[in-house]
Amino acid sequence: MDFDFSAILLGLTVLFGVVWGLDRLLFYKSRKAKAEAAGKEPHEPMAVDWARSLFPVVLVVLVLRSFVAEPFRIPSGSMMPTLDVGDFILVNKFSYGLRLPAFNNKFVSLGEPKRGDVVVFRFPGYLCEDGGKLVRSGDQSCADPHAPVPSQNWIKRVIGLPGDRVEMHGDQLIVNGEPVAADLVGPYEGDPKRAESRLMLEMGATLWNEHLPNGEGGVVNHLTARMPNYAVPPPLPNPHVPLVVPQGCYLAMGDNRYNSTDSRWWGCLPEQNLAGKAFLIWLSWTGSGVAFHRMGTVIH
Structure with a gap:
């Protein structure tokens, strides 16, 4: 519920x-x-x-x-290997400004997301066509474009800022005409007893160290997972997502690039949907015990 x-x-x-x-x-x-x-x-x-x-x-x-800070639990594998199912994280609620509780209206502006930030946000809904115009729907198939959008908190990584030209062709991410570099780390190694890890092992997932420019002269180095044998996500741009990120919006993707429902499906993340920036794993529960080595990990 x-x-x-x-x-x-x-x-x-x-x-x-x-x-x-x-x-x-x-x-x-x-x-x-x-x-x-x-x-x-x-x-x-x-x-x-x-x-x-x-x-x-x-x-x-x-x-x-x-x-100040709000706890969240990671429910899916879309951010693996950075965040695992069962990770309990803390989210900085004042990174991007102070918002009214429940209504989420910003009343004090303290900053904006950078490329590479891992953000928690209210799911904006899938983009569906209705009478020649795009609407937000809770139905991913768009069979019912008027399906209510569920009130859910999602987590992804910001890869496009307002005004950026973002392209994604296969594994290659291109921002403002510059390919984002990534180095192969090696095959994914995980616990085959866990469903999310077993899927990645069966699909021959590989880990890559991506070097994403943050838009301020720096680079955010973070791990991504690739498993082309699993699925083929939509490219960027696509009929629902323009080449240039609209003002007041961000593009966000999961680090598990082939198993993440993200901006490639539902378009831009409206600024007003932001909840905060994830910064720490304070507890990690694997289903059979506590993963002590993940506790206290800073999220990059």
Whole structure:
């Protein structure tokens, strides 16, 4: 089931705050006066007691998750080998500005994504044609272009900034006319007992060290996986994705290049959908135990 935990926290904060505040404004003094007249200690109703106790706790959690750092769990293998299924990561919520919880509207701008950033975002939906125009749909097949887009958090790597000319032909990524260099590291080695690793082993996946210019004179070196025997993703540009990245949008792709549903399918990532920048693996659960060697890994 899809749900927005930030919206739930915001709702609880408002509910507890209203219950506690209304009691203090309307009922507390009279209740206290009656108790004192009877020579007793004033007692709060259970609902008010719970609201008073939980309001500061929920408020602190909401503030930390909304403006400082938020935990996420990696659910799929689209970012392998950088991020594995079962990795628990922390996301910097102020890297690209402060946003209102639940609504995600930016009210303080603190920066913009760079090429190579690993970002968490609200899934924008698949691009589908409807009466000659493109719409966002939750149906990847586009059989129902009006299917609601699920409220989900996704994670990918930024490979195109607004105004960039981005091409992808097979394994070759080209940004602004310059091929992005990548060096072969060797065959992928993983645990065949895990479904995601077994698929990559069966498809003969290889690892590559990609050198992606970050747009500010530097280079982000990171691993990608290739397995051409598995699938042939759409090239860039394609009928739904233009050559030049529109303003207010980014192109994002998974590091598992042949097993990632990303901008090649659903086009640009709108800036307003950004949630933050992933920066740390704080826990990794393989399904049979904790992968201690991955804990504390900085995400590049």
